Amino acid sequence: MxxxxxxxxxxxxxxxxxxxxxxxxxxxxxxxxxxxxxxxxxxxxxxxxxxxxxxxxxxxxxxxxxxxxxxxxxxxxxxxxxxxxxxxxxxxLVPDVRDPLRREFLRWLMFLVAAVYPTFTYGDEPAKWTHDGEEELRRTTDEHRKSLWRLVEGAVRGPWFLGETPSALDLYVSVMTRWRPRREWFAQNCPRLYKIALAVDADPRLAGVWADNFPA
Ligand SMILES: N[C@@H](CCC(=O)N[C@@H](CS)C(=O)NCC(=O)O)C(=O)O
Missing domain, CATH: 3.40.30.10 (Glutaredoxin)
Incomplete structure (x- = not known):
């Protein structure tokens, strides 16, 4: 709290x-x-x-x-x-309506929640969706997610997602890269996303959120 x-x-x-x-x-x-x-x-x-x-x-x-x-x-x-x-x-957190970066922001925000997030919805508990293909559903959604993250990696301007100014996209990156395929995969395959994740993790204002959500 x-x-x-x-x-x-x-x-x-x-x-x-x-x-x-x-x-x-x-x-x-x-x-x-x-x-x-x-x-x-x-x-x-x-x-x-x-x-x-x-x-x-x-x-x-x-x-x-x-x-x-x-x-x-x-x-x-x-x-x-x-x-x-x-x-x-x-x-x-969200670029202003007059900021040209808002278009990129909205595109990738929606991509994260509409394309990446559902791979967990269907892959986390495959038994909810299939009775004879659980392993396959987990495997295919995990693989699909990796290809989605590679697309996201290609969109990162660096050092933050949108360039010089941090935004809410960086918060998504920090939290979602803790999930499958997890940080080590990002370090190897999506170095720009990995760097963003570490930078957001290190923000002292967020220490309480990390302590509540990812206790050591
Ligand atoms: N589109 C939703 C997805 C939320 C979501 O899938 N949350 C997960 C936890 S990270 C959940 O509640 N999963 C349980 C379920 O889908 O049954 C959002 O962006 O908030």
Missing amino acids: VAADSTMRMEPAWRVLGCRGCGSAIVECALVLAKIPYEREEADYATKEGRDRLVQLNPLAQVPTVILPDGTVMTESAALVLYIGGVAPELG
């Missing part, structure tokens, strides 16, 4: 239903950088208790699922990142 800072507000904090090590960490990073206080609730979709809790708010029972201070429920990491970027535009 992240404590409220000196800009303490009267309304209840944002509530992030997240699962340790999951994509909810991306939204947590964005909230921390935007200095928006939030409460973190562990909701592990792999357990009955966690799924029951999530499904009350999100029919997909996925994380991130977020309850805003006025009670509105938001899901989908990209929607949340775009929204948080609008709440704290000065932060540059």
